[in-house]
Amino acid sequence: xxxxxxxxxxxxxxxxxxxxxxxxxxxxxxxxxxxxxxxxxxxxxxxxxxxxxxxxxxxxxxxxxxxxxxxxxxxxxxxxxxxxxxxxxxxxxxxxxxxxxxxxxxxxxxxxxxxxxxxxxxxxxxxxxxxxxxxxxxxxxxxxxxxxxxxxxxxxxxxxxxxxxxxxxxxxxxxxxxxxxxxxxxxxxxxxxxxxxxxxxxxxxxxxxxxxxxxxxxxxxxxxxxxxxxxxxxxxxxxxxxxxxxxxxxxxxxxxxxxxxxxxxxxxxxxxxxxxxxxxxxxxxxxxxxxxxxxxxxxxxxxxxxxxxxxxxxxxxxxxxxxxxxxxxxxxxxxxxxxxxxxxxxxxxxxxxxxxxxxxxxxxxxxxxxxxxxxxxxxxxxxxxxxx
Amino acid sequence: xxxxxxxxxxxxxxxxxxxxxxxxxxxxxxxxxxxxxxxxxxxxxxxxxxxxxxxxxxxxxxxxxxxxxxxxxxxxxxxxxxxxxxxxxxxxxxxxxxxxxxxxxxxxxxxxxxxxxxxxxxxxxxxxxxxxxxxxxxxxxxxxxxxxxxxxxxxxxxxxxxxxxxxxxxxxxxxxxxxxxxxxxxxxxxxxxxxxxxxxxxxxxxxxxxxxxxxxxxxxxxxxxxxxxxxxxxxxxxxxxxxxxxxxxxxxxxxxxxxxxxxxxxxxxxxxxxxxxxxxxxxxxxxxxxxxxxxxxxxxxxxxxxxxxxxxxxxxxxxxxxxxxxxxxxxxxxxxxxxxxxxxxxxxxxxxxxxxxxxxxxxxxxxxxxxxxxxxxxxxxxxxxxxx
Numbered sequence: 045x046x047x048x049x050x051x052x053x054x055x056x057x058x059x060x061x062x063x064x065x066x067x068x069x070x071x072x073x074x075x076x077x078x079x080x081x082x083x084x085x086x087x088x089x090x091x092x093x094x095x096x097x098x099x100x101x102x103x104x105x106x107x108x109x110x111x112x113x114x115x116x117x118x119x120x121x122x123x124x125x126x127x128x129x130x131x132x133x134x135x136x137x138x139x140x141x142x143x144x145x146x147x148x149x150x151x152x153x154x155x156x157x158x159x160x161x162x163x164x165x166x167x168x169x170x171x172x173x174x175x176x177x178x179x180x181x182x183x184x185x186x187x188x189x190x191x192x193x194x195x196x197x198x199x200x201x202x203x204x205x206x207x208x209x210x211x212x213x214x215x216x217x218x219x220x221x222x223x224x225x226x227x228x229x230x231x232x233x234x235x236x237x238x239x240x241x242x243x244x245x246x247x248x249x250x251x252x253x254x255x256x257x258x259x260x261x262x263x264x265x266x267x268x269x270x271x272x273x274x275x276x277x278x279x280x281x282x283x284x285x286x287x288x289x290x291x292x293x294x295x296x297x298x299x300x301x302x303x304x305x306x307x308x309x310x311x312x313x314x315x316x317x318x319x320x321x322x323x324x325x326x327x328x329x330x331x332x333x334x335x336x337x338x339x340x341x342x343x344x345x346x347x348x349x350x351x352x353x354x355x356x357x358x359x360x361x362x363x364x365x366x367x368x369x370x371x372x373x374x375x376x377x378x379x380x381x382x383x384x385x386x387x388x389x390x391x392x393x394x395x396x397x398x399x400x401x402x403x404x405x406x407x408x409x410x411x412x413x414x415x416x417x418x419x420x421x422x423x424x425x426x427x428x429x430x431x432x
Numbered sequence: 433x434x435x436x437x438x439x440x441x442x443x444x445x446x447x448x449x450x451x452x453x454x455x456x457x458x459x460x461x462x463x464x465x466x467x468x469x470x471x472x473x474x475x476x477x478x479x480x481x482x483x484x485x486x487x488x489x490x491x492x493x494x495x496x497x498x499x500x501x502x503x504x505x506x507x508x509x510x511x512x513x514x515x516x517x518x519x520x521x522x523x524x525x526x527x528x529x530x531x532x533x534x535x536x537x538x539x540x541x542x543x544x545x546x547x548x549x550x551x552x553x554x555x556x557x558x559x560x561x562x563x564x565x566x567x568x569x570x571x572x573x574x575x576x577x578x579x580x581x582x583x584x585x586x587x588x589x590x591x592x593x594x595x596x597x598x599x600x601x602x603x604x605x606x607x608x609x610x611x612x613x614x615x616x617x618x619x620x621x622x623x624x625x626x627x628x629x630x631x632x633x634x635x636x637x638x639x640x641x642x643x644x645x646x647x648x649x650x651x652x653x654x655x656x657x658x659x660x661x662x663x664x665x666x667x668x669x670x671x672x673x674x675x676x677x678x679x680x681x682x683x684x685x686x687x688x689x690x691x692x693x694x695x696x697x698x699x700x701x702x703x704x705x706x707x708x709x710x711x712x713x714x715x716x717x718x719x720x721x722x723x724x725x726x727x728x729x730x731x732x733x734x735x736x737x738x739x740x741x742x743x744x745x746x747x748x749x750x751x752x753x754x755x756x757x758x759x760x761x762x763x764x765x766x767x768x769x770x771x772x773x774x775x776x777x778x779x780x781x782x783x784x785x786x787x788x789x790x791x792x793x794x795x796x797x798x799x800x801x802x803x804x805x806x807x808x809x810x811x812x813x814x815x816x817x818x819x820x
Contacts, residue, residue: 055635057471058462059455060644066473067447074446081480083445083473085454092469092491099487115619117630150795155619175799196636198799299715305701306694309715313693316768316801324721326714327687327697333712333754366721380704413704 046104047078050096052112052121053195054087065110065197069204076213078106088118090127097128101188106211108204111195113178115157121192126165129183129190133163139170143177168192171203171210182207221263224276226252226426236269250415251282251422275429282425283311289429290321290370297428298366299325300337300358302349303376303391307421323366328358337361348384350375352403355394359403363396370432371396374424376406378416391420393427402431434492435466438484440500440509441583442475453498453585457592464601466494476506478515485516489576494599496592499583501566503545509580514553517571517578521551527558531565559595563587570595609651612664614640614814624657638803639670639810663817670813671699677817678709678758685816686754687713688725688746690737691764691779695809711754716746725749736772738763740791743782747791751784758820759784762812764794766804779808781815790819 049066056063066083073080084100086093093112100107112121126133140162147154164170164181171180171191178194180203191207193200208214225233230253234241244266245256252275257263267274276285290297299308309325312318328334331349335341338361339354347353355375363371376391377383389408395401404427408419437454444451454471461468472488474481481500488495500509514521528550535542552558552569559568559579566582568591579595581588596602613621618641622629632654633644640663645651655662664673678685687696697713700706716722719737723729726749727742735741743763751759764779765771777796783789792815796807 054633057455057468058459059452060459060633061635062450063455064447067445067451071446071448080445081475081477082484085471087469089469095491096470103483116622116634118634146797150797155617155623157619157622175797196799198803301694304698305706306689306697306713306715309694309717310692310698313715313717314802314805318693319718322717324715324717324725325694327694327701327712329697329701329710329712330707336754337712366724414702417702 045078045106047073047080047106047108048082048084048100048104049073049080050084050086050100050107050109052086052088052093052109054089054118056111057085057087065195065200068197069108069110072204072215073106073108073213075215075218076208078213088112088120090120090124093120093124094127097124097190101128101190105187106189106191108191108193110193110200113161113180113192113194115155115159115161115177119160122160122163122165125168125183125190125192129165129185131165131167131183134166135159136162136164136170139164139179142172142179146177171207173199173203175199175202180207182210219258219260221257221260222278223255223257223263223266223270223274224249224252224280225255225270225273226275226422226430228253228270228273233270237266240265240269250418251426272430275426281311281315282422282429284315286312286425286428287315287318287321289432295369296321296323297370297372298323298362298368299424300334300339300362300371300373301325301327301421301424302329302334302358302374303378304374304417304421304424305329307417308372308374308424311421311425323368326362326365334358338365350377350384350386350390350392352392352394352405355392355403356396356401357394359394359396360401369398370428371401372424372428374420376416376420378413378420379410380413389416391416391423393420393424395428395431397432433466433494435461435468435494435496436470436472436488436492437461437468438472438474438488438495438497440474440476440481440497442477442506444499445473445475453583453588456585457496457498460592460603461494461496461601463603463606464596465604466601476500476508478508478512481508481512482515485512485578489516489578493575494577494579496579496581498581498588501549501568501580501582503543503549503565507548510548510551510553513556513571513578513580517553517573519553519555519571522554523547524550524552524558527552527567530560530567534565559591559598561587562590568595570598607646607648609645609648610666611643611645611651611654611658611662612637612640612668613643613658613661614663614670614810614818616641616658616661621658625654628653628657638806639814660818663814669699669703670810670817671703674700674813674816675703675706675709677820683757684709684711685758685760686711686750686756687812688722688750688759688761689713689715689809689812690717690722690746690762691766692762692805692809692812693717695805696760696762696812699809699813711756714750714753722746726753738765738772738774738778738780740780740782740793743780743791744784744789745782747782747784748789757786758816759789760812760816762808764804764808766801766808767798768801777804779804779811781808781812783816783819785820
């Protein structure tokens with residue numbers, strides 16, 4: 045089966061919004077056994093959209109579109125598909141009621157413009173959108189299949205799964221294991237792994253390096269060589285592992301953050317059910333805030349805000365103030381300027397437990413505020429993972 | 433002039449390498465006055481590449497390709513172009529010497545494979561590559577122009593400038609203003625703006641809707657119609673505006689967050705110099721943490737964690753505890769489960785000032801935890817921006 049993807053939207057074409065849809069769908073179609081040789085991005089204009097839809101249908105068995113299903117006049121996918129397949133657009137009262145009900149749930153009246161979203165080409169069946177007002181549709185005719193999905197990934201992903209079910213497309217499992225490491229750069233990994241390194245895909249992430257391996261034996265060999273450096277695999281996240289460990293031990297964690305400004309707490313609370321293990325956090329972005337939250341004045345006086353003793357005292361204060369089993373803290377310099385004589389990228393992570401408290405220094409390259417903060421936040425989680 | 437861009441490479445098609453080339457070139461072509469309605473990503477395979485090149489040439493005056501000019505057998509752009517335009521590939525001794533000289537400078541012998549890079553379709557002229565071994569070429573015939581560039585941006589960018597000089601393409605500075613709104617959906621904006629809406633680009637962001645306008649008069653008209661709904665323009669961020677306003681007034685802010693788990697603090701501390709206006713924050717992810725941070729037991733008892741009075745009490749506690757001029761707070765339900773009978777997407781933002789405190793309810797669609805949290809965090813900043 046030959047398949048192609050059309051991303052609809054002027055903003056995608058010129059990069060105003062980054063188009064990740066067409067590549068994600070192309071990769072998924074490939075994994076479902078389809079041949080994918082080309083993808084398209086088309087502006088919000090009727091004529092080229094009709095032309096490229098017709099061209100795509102001529103050379104492919106399945107054409108998937110994303111975007112252009114909104115309520116506004118520049119949302120043209122419905123009309124362009126209707127023209128490309130030669131079927132009129134028809135209104136569907138039942139779908140209109142569903143869209144109206146969506147607005148009811150938000151406590152707002154449905155704007156007139158949204159009526160357009162209840163139109164589909166005659167002969168097409170709906171793919172309902174559980175997360176938005178733009179339903180998709182599936183049309184089949186003359187041996188060709190066309191699937192129209194909305195643009196936002198969180199909306200189209202469940203609809204795509206539903207469409208695949210209806211079309212009988214299923215992933216052909218290919219062995220694939222992602223190994224997630226911390227604390228080693230790619231060139232260090234290359235040295236440690238030797239010739240094995242050439243057989244894996246390696247990708248630098250803010251939390252470390254990800255290795256993608258397509259062979260089970262190779263995974264075993266790599267695990268042996270990287271003992272203690274692999275913190276997780278596949279869909280694992282550092283915050284998820286921290287949550288799972290705490291849950292298993294019936295323990296809780298509190299954090300105090302300076303340089304990361306809330307990022308560690310945010311990562312921890314991305315995990316559903318986080319409130320069972322995460323007591324809460326403090327963002328002590330100023331010296332006064334650190335003191336208010338219980339970091340002793342004499343520690344701040346003697347060592348400054350960016351130091352190992354302060355990181356320890358912050359972790360202890362977080363643990364104490366929120367009555368948690370563990371306290372985790374981060375202080376450092378994200379830039380753009382140095383602080384207390386410490387260059388940008390200097391970071392200390394502190395950990396407080398019922399057995400005592402510790403801190404560890406880190407030094408990240410100055411790759412900009414955002415990058416330093418991200419790496420510091422992941423370093424804190426990795427420190428907890430390896431030391432707590 | 434109608435122009436299009438073809439990105440060649442299987443890795444671009446499936447997103448293994450992110451394709452930024454086609455969007456960058458499309459945007460640059462637009463700025464040079466060309467019409468760009470579609471772009472293509474094509475796998476490293478001869479047949480679809482020839483087909484899409486021919487298709488693109490049929491409908492456009494200028495076709496620009498990137499990628500597929502390397503020395504290995506899967507680099508097929510040269511051959512595909514030759515077939516699409518119906519001209520044979522010919523070797524060029526002078527170019528071969530230049531490629532050999534490039535290797536000489538690296539102190540390495542030229543591999544035999546690189547001979548292919550000295551081939552061009554008959555009638556095409558070279559565009560030299562100052563930064564690599566892959567020269568590009570420019571072909572013109574039958575009123576059509578085809579430009580083949582290599583894939584790496586640092587290589588093709590100077591070559592693209594050279595090609596534009598030869599083609600007489602020059603950037604026409606084009607007026608562009610981005611207006612950033614909050615609190616209205618795209619369909620509501622379409623209603624308010626009426627026919628003006630068709631003349632702007634509108635893009636939904638987690639903080640609201642962004643309008644891109646290419647006409648100065650139109651900007652004035654839209655500003656008038658959307659008074660009080662536009663919070664910023666161009667590179668403005670909500671956190672940056674909050675910081676600037678506080679700085680101008682010599683005031684400070686503290687936050688307490690539940691549902692957003694640190695995201696509001698994180699957005700505020702992304703701004704360089706944030707410590708001058710941001711006192712710090714608390715992540716009161718549990719009921720106990722809220723109480724510890726000073727939310728009165730009787731408020732939690734009477735109204736629960738997700739309520740307007742609790743949001744107000746959280747804002748007051750943040751203001752008090754960190755001795756700030758303003759306290760800002762968010763509580764709500766990000767999911768996956770409802771909380772205290774409130775459905776996912778229920779959010780309350782509280783604001784405490786020296787003149788009293790307020791709270792406002794929001795209701796976001798359940799588009800997943802991450803999206804609800806993002807929208808809640810931006811709602812809090814926008815509430816501060818409009819009410820403080």
